[in-house]
Amino acid sequence: MADAADDFKYVELCKGINGLDKVVLREVRGSSAEVYLYGAHVTSWKNDHGDELLFVSSKAIFKPPKAIRGGIPICFPQFGSHGTLEQHGFARNRFWNIDTSPPPFPTNTTNRAFVDLILKPSDEDSKIWPHSYEFRLRVTLGPGGDLMLTSRIRNTGLDGKPFSFTFAYHTYFSVSDISEVRVEGLETLDYLDNLKARERFTEQGDSITFESEMDKVYVSTPTKIAILDHEKKRTFVLRKDGLPDAVVWNPWDKKAKSIPDLGDDDYKHMLCVEAACIEKSITLKPGEEWKGRQELSTVPSSYCSGQLDPSKVLEAYGSLTGRGPSSAKDFCP
Template identity: 60%
Template sequence: MEPSGVSDEKRPTVDMVKDKNGTDQILLQNPKGASVKISLHGGQVLSWKTDKGDELLFTSAKANSKPPHPVRGGIPICFPQFGTRGSLEQHGFARNKIWLVEENPPALSSFDSIDKAYVDLVLKSYDEDTTRIWPHSFEFHLRVSLALDGNLTLISRVRNINSKPFSFSIAYHTYFSISDISEVRVEGLETLDYLDNLFEKERFTEQGDALTFESEVDRVYLNSRDVVAVFDHEKKRTFLIKKEGLPDVVVWNPWDKKAKALTDMGDEEYKHMLCVDGAAIEKPINLKPGEEWTGKLNLSLILST
C-alpha cells in the first residue's frame, strides 16, 4: 500500500483514519502536502486537496455520510449501472457497499512509482444481498493514486468470474467544486451527440463551441475525446479530465428546482458544483467468463494567472 525507496522527508504517506460514523477512510498525502481521502464505504473519493489545502471536490453540507446512504459529493462509483433500470437501485450498488483494502493486488504494469501515494481496494460479489439483485460473480479492483504533481488517478478493473457472460455500465460521478455555475464552461464536447435525460433520453447534437450553464443540465455525451476541460473563470483554474476505456461523458447540474427537491443538498449549493463524469453508458461493457475490463480516469488542475 505504501511506496518504498524514498527518503522519509519525501515519502508519500498512506494512513487509515475514521470519519464521525466510524467508517474507515484512507488518507493519501504526497510530499508537497496535497491529499486525497477515500472512504471504504463505496470506495468513494471524498476529498482532493491541493498542496495549499484548496478543496477541489464538492460535497454537500447536507450530505448523509452514514452507511448505507451514498454521500452527495466527491466521486461516487456508479456500477453496474448508471441511472435506473430493472430491480437495481439508482446508479447501482457499488457506491453503497463496504470495500476492502487489497494488500496483494494484481500487478499494474508501468504504473507503480515511488512518487505516488496509492491504495488498492476491492469489491467482490460474495454477499447474498448483492447476488440477489445482480446474480453475477465479479471482482472490482480499484486503485486510487495521488501523484507528486497533485494529479488524481482512478484505475478500475472489473473481472468476470462467472460461468456466463454479463454486461455493465459505469460512471465516475465526479462532483467538481466551482466558484459559480454561471462562470464555468466545458470544452471537448463540441459536435458530439448526446442523450438528454430531461427529454426522455432523446438524442441531440451539441451545437456550441463550449458548454455553459443557464438551467438544469443532465446529459450523456457519446464517444467523446479522451480529454475534456472544465474552465472556472472566477477561480482562474481548469480541471482536465483524461480518460481511457470510458467513451462517454455525463454532465449534470440540478439547478434550483431539482436542488430544492434533494434532501441531501442545500437549496443554493447547485451554484458551486458541476458533475462531469468519465463513463461507459450507451454501449454496456460485455465480459465473457474470465475476461477483464480496465478503465482509467486522470484528473489534473491547471492554474492560470
C-alpha cells in the same frame, strides 16, 4: 542520513465521519486525497495550497446505506435507474476491503500515495445481480497532485455466462459559481438528453455553459475534457481511458430543492462531469477483464475559449519568453 521523504506518511488508514474507515493519501508538496472504504468513495482532493477541488454536499449523509452525496461515487453495475437495481447500482453503498494482494497494476515508481480496494459480490447482492465478479480499484495521488482512479472489473463466474454493465465515475467538481463555468472538448458531439426522454441531439455551442438544469450523456467523446472556472482562474483537465461517454449534470435550483441531501444553493458550487460508459454496455465473458481509468489535474487558466490544454500554452509561453506567466491572463486577450 535518511531522506526525510522516507519518513513521510503517504498512506494512512484512520476514522472519518461517523467512525467510518477512510484512507488519507498525502504527497510531500502538500496535496492530499481521502477515500472512504464505504463505497470506495473519494470525498476529498486538495491541491498543495489546501484548496478543496471536489464538491461534497453540505447535507451529505455519511451513514450506510445512504450513498455519500458528492466527491466521486462509483456507479456500478449500472448508471441511472433500470430494472430492479437501485439508482446508479450498489458499488457506491457497499463496504469495500483494502486489497492486500492485487494483480499487478502498471506502476509508476514515483507514485507512493495510493490505495488498492476490492469489492466482491455478497450473498444479498447475488440475489439482485446474480453474477460473479471482482472489482479492483486503485486510487493514486501523484507527486504533482494529480488524482487517478483505475478500475478493473473481471468476470469470475464458473457458469460460462457473460454479464453486462454500465459504469461512471460520478465526479463532483467544486466550482466558484456555476454560471461562470464552461466545459470544452464536447463541441459538435451527439448527446442523449435525460431531461427529454434520452432524445438524441448534437451539441451546437462552441463550449458548454450553464443557465438551467442540465443532464446530458455525450457519446463517443475525446480522451480529454476541460472545465474552466473563470472566477478561480483554474481549469480542471479530465483525461480518461476505456470510458467513451461523458455525463454533464447540474440540478439547478428547482431540482436541488427536491434532493434531500443537497443544500438549496449547493448547485451553484458544483458541477458533475463524469467519465462513463453508458450508451453501449460492457459485456464480459468468464475470465475477461475490463479496465477504465480517469485522471484529474488542475492548471492555472483564464476564461479563454478553445484553450483545451492550458498547460501546453503555459509551456509554450515560457519557452518563448524565458519565464512562466504568473497566470493565464498573461496570454489571454
